[in-house]
Amino acid sequence: MRRFDDAVARMLSRAEITERAATQGFPHFADQNTGEWTLSPDGNWTGGFWGGLLALGAATTGESRYAELAGDIARRLTVRASSETAFRGFLFFYGAGVAYLTGKSAPARESALAGARGLAASFNHDAGVIPLGVEAEEADAVGQGAANIDAVPGTVPLLAWAAAELHQPELTEIARRHAERHIEYCVRTDGSVCQSAAFDEGSGALVRRYTHKGLDDDSTWARAQAWAMLGFGQAARWVSPDFLDTALTVADWWLEHLPEDHIAPWDFDAKAPQDTSATAIAAASLLKLSVLAPDRTHYRERALAMVDALVTRFLTPVGEGDTRPAGILTGGCFDYRRDLATDNELVWGDYFLMESLLVLRGVIEATAL
Structure with a gap:
């Protein structure tokens, strides 16, 4: 698992750069060559994954500064509790719930509860x-x-x-x-x-x-x-x-249609380009399902292959001579139909790769989140 330890270290170094760039907004997607982030002012539907990533940083390092940053993200998101969008589930589970579940952050708890009340009211x-x-x-x-x-x-x-x-x-x-x-x-x-x-x-x-x-x-x-x-x-x-x-049914469909290189296309009927963010989400999901359905031993094996492919082929630096900032998960496809960030770093892809890595390294339980 040494390569996974190294991958976490690279992603944490990337988080340090992201934190300095995102003081006036929330990281949304980034140019995978320069590392420059496009920010959303209010978190859009993606901002919670940044808070979750910081909370995972605290879980793996034990450093309070990551926990403090995650708590700050949770506080900043609280104003979105009454937003008329179902995607508050992303904002408040990942942007506040993860910080509470992994680190018992008091401000994160209050933010998560505010988000839950808002969703229930809708x-x-x-x-x-x-x-x-x-x-x-x-x-x-x-x-x-x-x-x-x-x-x-x-x-x-x-x-x-x-x-x-x-x-x-x-x-x-x-x-x-x-x-x-x-x-x-x-x-x-x-x-x-x-x-x-x-x-x-x-x-x-x-x-x-x-x-x-x-x-x-x-x-x-x-x-x-x-x-x-x-x-x-x-x-x-x-x-x-x-x-x-139902979870097993949709997971089996994924595995039956996933290409041999372990990376999903943006749409299974389109083939190209690939989407590393979808692959990272699926890997994290398979790790959870491998616990909930222990007879599906191949779920963990397939998740491991997917994470390994992401780390070795898409997480910078990729090979000798790659001078890009370290820790960028390349190859994410946000919205191909509208030509938006179709080959980029995506903040939720970062989050789910980090979650998968911490599960595989035994830092967190797959079903804790």
């Missing part, structure tokens, strides 16, 4: 789902009658965790219903995942499936598949083991 009890919301960070087709799979990971464990902290079991029920609806909306009969859905606001009935970021409505956007693996795995861990079969 729950449509008639439809049985938290809608994307009018402020959801997608280019179009959002609002009170829209949903997508991205809103399951983070959201489900955040609500279930808050239910225990606040002794409010109704929050777990919201998490359960929200996850169940997304199985109906997004998981196809063959185990592939469609990113998005329109539903009837009064009954919750599915109106149509579509995609925000995939090749087309019938294709399988890699990040949608990875988010489903993560979200339903978290639902199995935090809400009910009844979700495990």
Whole structure:
């Protein structure tokens, strides 16, 4: 595991540079050649992963400065608790929940609880789902009658965790219903995942499936598949083991379609370019599922192969003569349809690679997050 120790050291050196660059915003995506970050002023849907990455830095080093920085990110995100977007699950589970679960940060706890309360307030009890919301960070087709799979990971464990902290079991029920609806909306009969859905606001009935970021409505956007693996795995861990079969189904589909080089394309029907961020999410998910379903021993083996491919072929420096800043996870594809950051460092890819590395090194438990 020496190469993984070295990878963590490189990523921490990259975090030091990122921290100095992100004093007036949140890292969003970066030029993989220069390392220059594009920042979001309010965190968009991605800012929480920066806080989570810092919290993981504290977990692996024991250094209080990482924990303090993570706590500061959690405080800065608290103003987003009432934002009308389902992606608050990403912001508050990763931007605050991770810091509390790994380091018992008091400010992170308060921020995470604020995020959970905000999400619960957005729950449509008639439809049985938290809608994307009018402020959801997608280019179009959002609002009170829209949903997508991205809103399951983070959201489900955040609500279930808050239910225990606040002794409010109704929050777990919201998490359960929200996850169940997304199985109906997004998981196809063959185990592939469609990113998005329109539903009837009064009954919750599915109106149509579509995609925000995939090749087309019938294709399988890699990040949608990875988010489903993560979200339903978290639902199995935090809400009910009844979700495990779905998590395994979507994970098996991923493994059956993953190319031999262990790196996913941005969309499984498009082949190129690749998306290292989707691969990192899937690796972290497989590590969780390998614990929840110990008979699937190949899950950990496949996750290890994916992480090894990311570290050896995409984490700078890649080979001799690579003079780029160390610790950049290259090859992330944010939004190919809109030609946005299609071959870049992506902050969530950084987070999930670091999480996977810490699990493989025994620093954290896979199912702790």
